[in-house]
Amino acid sequence: xxxxxxxxxxxxxxxxxxxxxxxxxxxxxxxxxxxxxxxxxxxxxxxxxxxxxxxxxxxxxxxxxxxxxxxxxxxxxxxxxxxxxxxxxxxxxxxxxxxxxxxxxxxxxxxxxxxxxxxxxxxxxxxxxxxxxxxxxxxxxxxxxxxxxxxxxxxxxxxxxxxxxxxxxxxxxxxxxxxxxxxxxxxxxxxxxxxxxxxxxxxxxxxx
Numbered sequence: 001x002x003x004x005x006x007x008x009x010x011x012x013x014x015x016x017x018x019x020x021x022x023x024x025x026x027x028x029x030x031x032x033x034x035x036x037x038x039x040x041x042x043x044x045x046x047x048x049x050x051x052x053x054x055x056x057x058x059x060x061x062x063x064x065x066x067x068x069x070x071x072x073x074x075x076x077x078x079x080x081x082x083x084x085x086x087x088x089x090x091x092x093x094x095x096x097x098x099x100x101x102x103x104x105x106x107x108x109x110x111x112x113x114x115x116x117x118x119x120x121x122x123x124x125x126x127x128x129x130x131x132x133x134x135x136x137x138x139x140x141x142x143x144x145x146x147x148x149x150x151x152x153x154x155x156x157x158x159x160x161x162x163x164x165x166x167x168x169x170x171x172x173x174x175x176x177x178x179x180x181x182x183x184x185x186x187x188x189x190x191x192x193x194x195x196x197x198x199x200x201x202x203x204x205x206x207x208x
C-alpha cells in the first residue's frame with residue numbers, strides 16, 4: 001500500500017522579500033548603515049543566510065529595498081493624515097505639523113533615525129537618489145492641500161532641517177521655536193514687502 005507523501009511547503013518569494021526588507025530596517029535602526037550585513041539581516045529575519053544573498057546580492061540592494069519600503073509606508077501615512085484633515089487654517093497646520101515633528105523627536109525617534117540613515121545613504125549612492133527624492137516630493141504633495149506649491153516646498157524643507165537638527169544636535173528645538181519657524185513660512189510677514197509693493201511705493205514717490 002502506497003504511503004502518502006507530506007505536502008511540500010512552497011515559500012512565497014514576495015513574502016520572503018518583505019520579511020528581509022523589514023529585517024533590514026530593524027538592523028539599520030539598531031546598528032546603523034555601517035552595521036548592516038547580510039548575516040545580521042538573516043539573523044533578524046530568521047532566515048538562512050543564503051535567502052538574503054539570493055534576493056539581495058549586495059548591501060546596496062538591501063538598503064534600496066529598505067528605503068523603498070520606508071517611502072511606501074510614509075506615502076500611506078501622509079495619505080491618511082491628509083484624508084483625516086481635509087481643511088486647515090495656517091495656524092491649525094502650524095500646530096499640527098509641530099505635533100508631528102515633536103513626535104519624530106520623541107516617541108518616533110528610532111524610526112526617524114533609521115529613515116534618515118536610509119535617506120542620507122543616497123549621498124554616496126546615486127542609485128538611491130530617485131527613491132530618496134520621493135520623501136520631499138510626497139511631503140510637498142501633502143502640504144499642497146493647504147498651501148501654494150512654493151510655500152509647501154518651503155515648509156517641507158524646514159521640517160526636514162528641523163528634524164535633522166533635533167535628531168543629530170545636542171538640544172532639540174522647543175515647541176515654541178518650531179511653531180515660530182513654521183508660522184513665519186505659512187503666514188505672510190507684514191514687515192516685508194513684495195516686489196509689487198516696492199513698485200507701487202516707487203511709483204508713489206515719483207508721482208507729481
